[in-house]
Amino acid sequence: MEFLVASAIGVMTAGGIYLMLRLRTFPVILGISLLTYAVNVFLFSSGRLTVGAPPILSDGVSVYTDPLPQALVLTAIVISFGMTAVVVMIGLGAFLGSDDDHVDDPIDDADDKAEGTS
Amino acid sequence: MxxxxxxxxxxxxxxxxxxxxxxxxxxxxxxxxxxxxxxFIGLLTNLPMVLAGEVVTARVDWIPSLGLNFTLMLDGLGFFFALLILGIGLLIIAYARNYLSRDDNMGEFFTYLLLFQGAMVGIVLSDNILLLLVFWELTSLSSFLLIGYWKHLPEGRQGARMALTVTGMGGLAMIGGMLILGQIVGSYDLSVILENRDLIQADPLYVPALILILLGCFTKSAQFPFHFWLPHAMAAPTPVSAYLHSATMVKAGIFLMARMWPVLSGTPEWFMIVTTAGLVTMVLGALIALFKHDLKALLAFSTVSHLGLITMLLGTGTAFGAMAAVFHILNHATFKAALFMSAGIIDHEAHTRDIRRLGGLRKLMPVTFMIASLAALSMAGIPLLNGFLSKEMMLEEANHTVLFGIPWLVPALATFGSLLSAAYCFRLIGHVFLGPVRDDYPAKPHDPEAGLWMPPAILVVLVVVIGVAPFLAEPFVKLVTASVLGDATEVPKAYFKIWHGLVPALFMSMIAVVGGLLMIAVFTPALRLWDTTPRPEAKAIFDTVINAVVRGSQQVILPLHNGAFTRYAAVAAVTILAAGFHAWSTGSVGTATRMVQPADPVLIAGWLMLVAATCGMVLMHRNRFLSLILIGIVGLMVSVGFVFFSAPDLAMTQFTVEVVTIILMLLALNFLPNRTPIESSVLRRVRDAGLAIAGGLATFALAYYYLLRDAVGTPISEFHLANSYKGGGGTNVVNVILVDFRGFDTYGEIIVLGIAALLIYALTETLLGGPVRARLLNRLPDQPRAGDVHPMMMVVLTRVIMPVVLLVGFYIFWRGHNEPGGGFIAGLIVSIGVVMQYMASGFAWTSARLRYPYHGVIGAGVLIAGFTGIGSWFVGKPFLTSDFTYVRIPPFEKFELATAALFDLGVFLAVVGAVMLSLESFSRLARRAHVPDSEHPMDIDPSRENPLQIGAKPAQEGS
Incomplete structure (x- = not known):
């Protein structure tokens, strides 16, 4: 079980990094979203894995999972939505303004003219 | 006061x-x-206490754990400087009123001036060296604003930058010195430090501390080799020059040397550094001043020279030297401020400050002539004026000072400096005021109105009064000297008088005055000689150094910051990996303390889907729509994982966020190209894949090791579990943490969320207001549009389901304190319900039914949460303390009412507002790009149809 969660984190990180290094805004945004999942799950797993013991207090139950990482990750999920929305908006605005969705600046003016409409 | x-x-x-x-x-x-x-009056109310020898203090603990307290003290020295700062400040304000032209923004000027004044008063009254440093930096900043006040002049901007650079660097050095001093003594309170002379001077760090503090003082007080910034700061308006460079800013360094005198002085290091720097500055400044043609530049270098004189006196480390220094600070402030203001008057009236273009002003500007001449003669050291008295004391002190083992060195250089000083004073009077009246002044000079000449005149009255009756100033100077020395019994008994008999100082004085006159007689050939002598130009050197630093920084920064995001991302990833590798290879890993738990088939299935979706995304990311679906699967699996591992709240949040994120991405994808073209080379992709795999393996290993080991310390989680019900009144610990234990965090987070949404709104507005708008209007959809814009089934379903969604949201919200749920999740659920209306019935229909704008909803949320927090102040509790009680309203069961629920309501509203504002902004872009919304979300509505329009309707709707 631990192996599965850890490897899932690893796979999502690897995918996130690869997509983050692409040249267009959309895959980069998706890559960052994947990284967000990986980071959130990693933070969550810092409370260790517990099955069937949600942190809802009830009589006669003495084992609960660690609630603190959950609280931190919950706000992180919501905030990352806000941040994703901002980044998407910036990417979209840049594309609408220049008809170009590259994330890198053009190398120089000559290149700019050559690939201006690509 | x-x-x-x-x-x-x-x-x-x-x-x-x-x-x-x-x-x-x-x-x-x-x-x-x-x-x-x-x-000023407030300061004077403290005069009786100061005269009685008391030290007035005021103290408020600010950050006691750092030793930083807001402690002020007023002793003789502080009073003296505060008096100069506020007193001369008053004259400067009156003068500036008449000096500044109608084009100058007076409010801005006086704002800067008051900021500067406050910072200066703060320096001289601080009793905590950290506080003093804060004020010290404030003077650097506010003087930057003042010097660069005439923003349109490049000299003003450059001069301001140079002043800020030099004094700022000195300030940094001084922070280091002060911290060392505080560490040695164990306290940052000045009054404590001043009592620990032996401790400080015996410490091995004394010399570094001394050098660092002196760097701060020397840069501020323009001592050699940092003297060059002061003349360039003369590009400021004259009131600024008169204020900053006669009485205040440049005296701050002197003040600090005097303040630190009891603990830092008296050692060979102090004597060597301070005396030498002072002596060199005094002679060099006077020499340069003599050959300056700009009136203000002359005065600037003469200020440098006089500051050197005072520094040298402080450097001698004797009580008499300190007394002479204090007296000269007073005298210099009076005559120099008067001279600067006179120079300003001449500039104002004759429209030039070039001495070569002036002359003969004696007849045209008799009042200014009187004022400037008296002040200049005082500076030259002519008897019956105050400059004579302190210069005599300086020469007397120089006579007893032996530097480098050469007894004649200091007296000779001091006399030479005085000679040059006298010479430039005579030049000022002779070449500006005396001589024939010319007819080629840029403007016809005449005496200004009283508002301009009155302030310097008041100062000149002081010059004469002190000069004629030095015994009037004597008690005060001795009082100040006592607080410099830190011991009233050490104050020299010598009386201030004009005639001391035929002492060596008198002869030195006479040599200086006569020599000065001779110097003026041979000025023309001397000037020719001076002009042909090659000299290092400080500004050129400074610019070279600055340029070299800029080039050096660019060589580091530009390869990293080349505008390519991929490079930043790669550099960041590699750096993080390298740091992790370093930690891993140097640290040690403990043995596993947790058992590996067996994996469930469900979990394995979820894992397979997640891994397959991620791999699919990477492989097929060029098809953007497909990758969006795949990332949805990843998110879904993550939420399932949260359910599985006992985190229902997280699962609900992740799930709902997933929905809105996908909608958002779809809205964006509507405009973006559908495919990502192949652009990167195979090599590049292999490289990226290598980096990605390395990163993936690293996080996998980290997570795996982490999961099999218990925390090294005891986590604070137990506290939350134990107190959630007792202290917070809720059984859902995660929610109690969010709205109660860590409510302040949550408060910050909803504010961030609101700001993000407003940012998106603002960006949309900007886009729609600019050229993008036209492009959107002309844009043709790149995909076929749906034939039925508002499918009837969907419209009906979403409307029917809306109350249910709201009910679910309400339920989730209300039970959140005890069961999985809460404001975040309820907010997301309600948002999805509203989004459905937009999707089904269209933007126009939904907006028309929107009663409150989303900005307002965000604001209301943040305000409600904030006021809930503030509410606890009224019962004397800290911000966001929550309270709860149980109520029972028949026929319902007993339920809980907590203030935390009110806070959660704020969270709910902020989330709804932020999510909706973001999505709405995206759709507003879409609205511009397509055919206008159809007027009615449902194409068939019997109530709308009347017999007259039956025929016309379908055609209209189809358009």
């Missing part, structure tokens, strides 16, 4: 001139004057 008020008055008053700007120039100056006057 309390010292706090004296220091705070200028800062608070700095708000007024800007407000009074539209009320007229006199009102603006008047309010500034009133503020300064109030502080």
């Amino acid at each position: 309390s010292l706090f008020i004296i220091v705070a008055l200028p800062f608070l008053g700095a708000l007024l001139p800007g407000l009074m700007n539209s009320a007229g120039r006199s009102a603006c100056a008047g309010v500034t004057f009133a503020v300064s006057l109030a502080a």
Whole structure:
């Protein structure tokens, strides 16, 4: 079980990094979203894995999972939505303004003219 | 008046001139004057205590754990400087009112001036060296604003930058010195430090601390080799020069040397460094001043020279030297401020400050002539004026000072400096005022109105009064000297008088005056010689150094910051990996303390889907729509994982966020190209894949090791579990943490979320207001549009389901304190319900039914949460303390009412507002790009149809 969660984190990180290094805004945004999942799950797993013991207090139950990482990750999920929305908006605005969705600046003016409409 | 008020008055008053700007120039100056006057009077109310030898203090603990307290003290030295700062400040304000032209923004000027004044008063009244440093940096900043006040002049900007660079660097050095000093003594309180002379001087860190502090003082007081910034700061308006460079800013370094005198002086290091620097500055400054043609440049270098004189006196480390220094600070402030103001008058009236173009002003400007001449003669050291007295004391002290084992060195150089000083004073009088009246002045000079000459005249009265009757100033100077020395019994008994008999100092004085006159007689050939002598130009050297630093930084920064995001991302990833590798290879890993738990088939299935979706995304990311679906699967699996591992709240949040994120991405994808073209080379992709795999393996290993080991320390989680019900009144610990234990965090987070949404809104507005709007209007959809814009089934379903969604949201919200749920999740659920209306019934229909704008919803959420937090103040509890009680309203069961629920309501509203505002902004872009919304979300509506329109309707709707 631990192996599965850890490897899932690893796979999502690897995918996130690869997509983050692409040249267009959309895959980069998706890559960052994947990284967000990986980071959130990693933070969550810092409370260790517990099955069937949600942190809802009830009589006669003495084992609960660690609630603190959950609280931190919950706000992180919501905030990352806000941040994703901002980044998407910036990417979209840049594309609408220049008809170009590259994330890198053009190398120089000559290149700019050559690939201006690509 | 309390010292706090004296220091705070200028800062608070700095708000007024800007407000009074539209009320007229006199009102603006008047309010500034009133503020300064109030502080001045407040200072004077403390005079009796100071005269009685008491030290007035005021103390408020600020950050006691750092030793940083807001402690002020007023002793003789502080009083003396505060008197100069506020007193001369008053004259400067009156002068500036008449000096500044109609084109100058007076409110801005006086705001800067008051800020500067407050910072200066703060320096001289601080009893905590950290506090002093804060004020010290504030003077650097505010003087930067003042020197660069004429923003349109490149010299002004360059001079301001240079002053800020030099004094700022000195300030940094001084922070280091002060911290060392504080560490040695174990306290940052000045009064404690001043009592630990032996401890400090015996410490091995004494010399580094001394050098660092002196660097701060020397840069501020323009001592060699940092003297070069001061003349360039003369590009400022003359009132600024008169204020900063006669009485205040440049005296701050002197003040600090005097303040630190009891603990730092008296050692060979102090003597060597300070005396030498002072002596060199004095002679060099005077020499350069003599050959300057710009009136203000001459005065600037003469200020440098006189500051050197004072520094040298402090460097001698004797009580008499300190007394002479104090006296000269007073005298210099009076005559130099008067001279600067006179120079300003000449500039104002004759429209030039070039000495070569002036001359003969004696007849045209008799009043100015009187003022300037008396001040200049005082500076030259002519008897019956105050400059003579302190210069005599300086020469007397120099006569007893032996530097480098050469007994004649200091007296000779001091005499030579005085000679040059006398020479430039005579030149000032002779070449500006005497001589024939010319007819080629740029403007016809005449005496200005009283507002301009009155302030310097008041100072010149002081010059003469002290010069004629030195015994009037004597008790005060001795009082100040006592507080410099830290011991009243050490104050020299010598009386201040004009005639001391035929002492060596008198002969030196005479040599200086006669030599000065001779120098003026041979000025023309001397000037020719000076002009042909090659000299290093400080500004050129400074610019070279700055350029070299800039080039060096660019060589580091530009390869990293080349505008390519991929490079930043790669550099960051590699750096993080390298740091992790370093930690892993140098640290040690403990043995596993947890058992590996067996994996469930469900979990394995979820894992397979997640891994397959991620791999699919990477492989097929060029098809953007497909990758969006795949990332949805990843998110879904993550939420399932949360359910599985006992985190229902997280699962609900992740799930709902997933929905809105996908909708958002779809809205964006509507405009973006559908495919990502292949652009990167195979090599590049292999490289990226290598980096990605390395990163993936690293996080996998980290997570795996982490999961199999218990925390090294005891986590604080147990506290939350134990107190959630007792202290927070809720059984859902995660929610109680969010709204209660860590409510302040949550409060910050909803604010961030709101800001993000507003940012998106603002970006949309900008886009729609710019050229993008036209492009959107002309844009043709790149995909076929749906034939049925508002499918009837969907419209009906979403409307029917809306109340249910709201009910679910309400339920999830209300039960959140005890069961999985809460404001975040409820907010997301309700948002999805509203989004469905947009999707089904269209933007126009939904907007028309929107009662409150989303901005308002965000604001209301943040306000409600904030007021809930503030509410606990009224019962004397800290911010966001929550309270709860149980109520029972028949026929319902007993339920809980907690203030935390109110806070959660704020969270709920902020989330709804933020999510909706973001999505709405995206759809507003879409609205521009397509055919206008159809007027009615449902194409068939029997109530709308009347017999007359039956025929026309379908055609209209189809358009």
